[in-house]
Amino acid sequence: MYSPSAAANSANTTELSNRMFVYEVVGLRQSTATDSLNYPIRQSGSVFITVPYSRMNQEMQRITRMGGKIVSIQPLTADNQANGKAAAKAQPKAEPGAEPQQNQSEEKGKPMTQAKAKSKADIPVNIYRPNAPFIGKCISNKELVKEGGIGTCRHLTFDISAGDLRYLEGQSIGIIPDGTDDKGKPHKLRLYSIASTRHGDNLDDKTVSLCVRQLEYKHPETGETVFGVCSTFLCNIEEGADVKITGPVGKEMLLPDDPEATVIMMATGTGIAPFRAFLWRMFFEQHEDYKFKGQAWLIFGVTTTPNILYKEQLEEIQEKFPDNFRLTYAISREQKNSEGGRMYIQHRVGENADELWSLMQKPNTHTYICGLKGMEDGIDSALTVAAEKNGVTWSDYQRQMKKAGRWHVETY
Ligand code: FAD
Numbered sequence: 001m002y003s004p005s006a007a008a009n010s011a012n013t014t015e016l017s018n019r020m021f022v023y024e025v026v027g028l029r030q031s032t033a034t035d036s037l038n039y040p041i042r043q044s045g046s047v048f049i050t051v052p053y054s055r056m057n058q059e060m061q062r063i064t065r066m067g068g069k070i071v072s073i074q075p076l077t078a079d080n081q082a083n084g085k086a087a088a089k090a091q092p093k094a095e096p097g098a099e100p101q102q103n104q105s106e107e108k109g110k111p112m113t114q115a116k117a118k119s120k121a122d123i124p125v126n127i128y129r130p131n132a133p134f135i136g137k138c139i140s141n142k143e144l145v146k147e148g149g150i151g152t153c154r155h156l157t158f159d160i161s162a163g164d165l166r167y168l169e170g171q172s173i174g175i176i177p178d179g180t181d182d183k184g185k186p187h188k189l190r191l192y193s194i195a196s197t198r199h200g201d202n203l204d205d206k207t208v209s210l211c212v213r214q215l216e217y218k219h220p221e222t223g224e225t226v227f228g229v230c231s232t233f234l235c236n237i238e239e240g241a242d243v244k245i246t247g248p249v250g251k252e253m254l255l256p257d258d259p260e261a262t263v264i265m266m267a268t269g270t271g272i273a274p275f276r277a278f279l280w281r282m283f284f285e286q287h288e289d290y291k292f293k294g295q296a297w298l299i300f301g302v303t304t305t306p307n308i309l310y311k312e313q314l315e316e317i318q319e320k321f322p323d324n325f326r327l328t329y330a331i332s333r334e335q336k337n338s339e340g341g342r343m344y345i346q347h348r349v350g351e352n353a354d355e356l357w358s359l360m361q362k363p364n365t366h367t368y369i370c371g372l373k374g375m376e377d378g379i380d381s382a383l384t385v386a387a388e389k390n391g392v393t394w395s396d397y398q399r400q401m402k403k404a405g406r407w408h409v410e411t412y
Pocket residue numbers: 172190191192193194211212213214215217218219220227228229230231232270271273410411412
């Protein structure tokens with residue numbers, strides 16, 4: 001249980017009486033009552049209501065009467081102001097003398113940030129489990145690697161309109177490939193990061209998309225070429241075929257609600273998948289529930305130019321939104337680092353380390369890493385140097401960012 005009185009105690013009482021708080025509320029349905037209060041209910045179901053200290057009690061009772069549940073309370077800061085502003089108009093005039101009350105939020109004493117502040121009730125998880133997966137239909141399966149590139153990587157879209165599957169940007173779904181393993185048992189699920197926004201590629205809330213690379217390697221003993229079970233199943237799936245889907249899962253890679261956040265994304269290969277979802281939500285969708293006004297920077301590591309997944313659209317965003325989006329490639333087999341070796345993502349991070357470090361000082365900067373296991377080490381080394389220049393130990397600073405929900409890693 002989150003305690004508003006604990007939050008309140010931390011502040012000086014005189015100061016407190018002048019302060020404003022932001023309630024995140026779930027469970028309010030758009031109705032005449034909420035319309036008349038002018039509460040903007042988001043697609044996610046969350047409503048942010050700015051409340052003066054003196055009215056906290058009354059506001060809680062009113063929200064409860066309307067069937068809402070308060071899941072977090074934060075002091076109004078520059079970071080959450082955007083959410084607060086949305087509801088500021090709804091606020092009735094303050095009535096003196098009211099005291100704050102205990103409420104029902106789950107997070108106690110944790111540093112609340114944009115990512116962590118997302119109500120747990122709003123994050124869909126495990127709607128479909130492996131013993132009863134959702135049967136989706138493949139409606140599109142397109143090659144993403146251009147001629148001359150290495151390997152196969154497909155953009156797949158599944159129709160999910162027949163079920164209850166919902167998801168947020170940054171989550172993953174499980175796929176259970178058809179067939180059985182060498183013991184005759186059904187295959188186990190494999191996870192894939194969702195590459196579309198919550199509204200799907202067609203903006204109709206009826207699809208989910210993935211970006212899947214076919215695993216192919218030489219068997220270390222026999223030298224035979226081996227293809228991965230699930231990635232091969234997906235890359236070869238025909239349009240119209242059924243696919244068993246589980247999930248969604250994952251709370252680590254969610255996009256902050258704050259439309260003014262700085263979002264640093266570092267991807268290798270199919271690690272672009274969640275960032276495609278982020279960038280489409282930020283720049284292409286312009287959905288009424290989220291108008292991005294912050295800064296986004298993608299540092300993308302690939303092997304060759306034809307392997308730059310979603311290249312045209314990424315460059316289109318860069319061209320259309322030069323003030324809000326920065327795109328940096330590390331193309332290992334074509335570009336050279338300062339020592340003459342192959343250009344990997346950590347070299348680009350090293351080149352830009354001072355700037356990245358300074359962006360990371362802002363409390364609403366979120367950094368995301370996604371892709372090949374092991375890519376974090378080089379990134380850590382590059383940022384260690386920048387932190388040291390400022391007399392800071394990188395691992396300590398990184399720990400603080402993790403604790404504040406501003407450092408997000410998903411590698412596989
Ligand atoms: P499998 O048949 O399961 O084979 C994998 C096994 O092959 C490995 O466990 C290892 O034993 C062996 N192997 C692999 N490489 C070698 C090698 N070089 N030498 C020797 N043995 C080897 N993948 C994507 O393509 N896109 C995504 O967006 C994506 N998102 C993910 C998100 C999460 C959270 C996680 C955990 C994984 C994600 N993956 C993604 C990876 C995906 O889940 C599968 O692991 C991948 O597709 C391989 O599965 P497979 O069934 O094809 O391979």
